[in-house]
Amino acid sequence: AIGAWETLAMSALGTALAAAAGLALALPASRLHSADAAWSRTPTRWVLNALRSIPELVWAALLLISAGLGPFAGTLALAFHTTGVLGRLFAEAIENAPPGPGEALRVQGVGNVRVFFYATLPQVLPQLMSYTLYRWENNIRAAAVLGVVGAGGLGQLLAFHMGLFQMNKTATILGAMLLMVAVVDASSHGARRLLTR
Template identity: 65%
Template sequence: MKRRVEGLFWLLLIGATVVAAFSYLQLDLPGLVQGDSLAQMRSYAGSFFPPDSSPGWLQQVGRGALETLAISAIGTLLAALLGAALSLLAAGRLGAVARAVARLLLNALRSVPELVWAALMVLAAGLGPFAGTLAIALHTAGVLGRLFAEALENTPTEPANALREAGAGALAAFCYGTLPGVLPQWLSYTLYRWENNIRMAAVLGFVGAGGLGQLLYVTLSLFQQSRAATVILAMLLMVLLVDALSAWLRRRLG
């Protein structure tokens, strides 16, 4: 009986929270189906078809897709390198002070969303793919660094300790005693974040960071819906291909 009352209490609390949120935000959901709203939505959706398949536009979209792919790949690679370096500190390999500082830095990097980093990098480095690459690298370094550090903390220390006792240096003990145990997990984390960064790189163009997102922003701003539909289809195709490739690589690594 007590559990039923507690469950009912939480359901009522959640319901009251949802109602309060709708009221506070002044959301007019009935307005979506009143009057000519549905007809306007159908008309706007229909303006995206058929997608623009002219050779010149397809060539531009192809270049944008390659730019988006390059932004995500380079940004993820830089993030993995920086995250790996910071994870050694965050895992306490160089003392408690370095651990606290590294964890604070990792928390700061990942707490700022990619779009905010991109807006800051556009101001610092100018419009274009360089800003998008830096934005992805900074945010993802915070995420991967924390994941890498947790993997290091959960790795058995016996192999590295045995190498140290046998006379190996700290670097050799890490490379041959610790790294082989965490490397597959690090690579799996990196590939998963690359999947996410493909999607994010396609969005960062809305703040001037290049790639397909910038093409989509321009076409929507100019009311060129058929061209925007081509860009959206290119985004979907690229994400599906990268997801399939990443899943295959993770299975091979596992």
């Protein structure tokens, strides 16, 4: 039970951190309007590409050296990789938002920050939430795998019992993984359908 909660907490916290960091990086990584020079767009996208090009397992292996064994390293590994993925998806969503409401505010002399919060964000928020929930589904599976390299959760228990050839306990852990992934997938799918209505 503790392993399942650890896996769930790793995936949820890692995804939440990635969503916040991804949104913060998506703004400089996107052209907010047609007249925007967007000087930071290319370097920020390089950063996002670098973050997502390194798989979670590699991030976990690197972070285990500095952060030590346990769920903290796994959470950070998920956060780093997912920041790259969500940052790029968020930037694309922001750039593809219908420009009309933002242009109408700019004509009135409203600044970029307020235009983003009052015109762009309300239009793209359901899409951003949908992307975040989908990545949480993926991170549940990734969190279970990360435990195999010592990053806590069900994966660590799985590696331990498989190493001792305790197949009955291994089967129980695999069953718990399948059940948890199915529950999160179903709830996330339902939430995404509500958001995109």
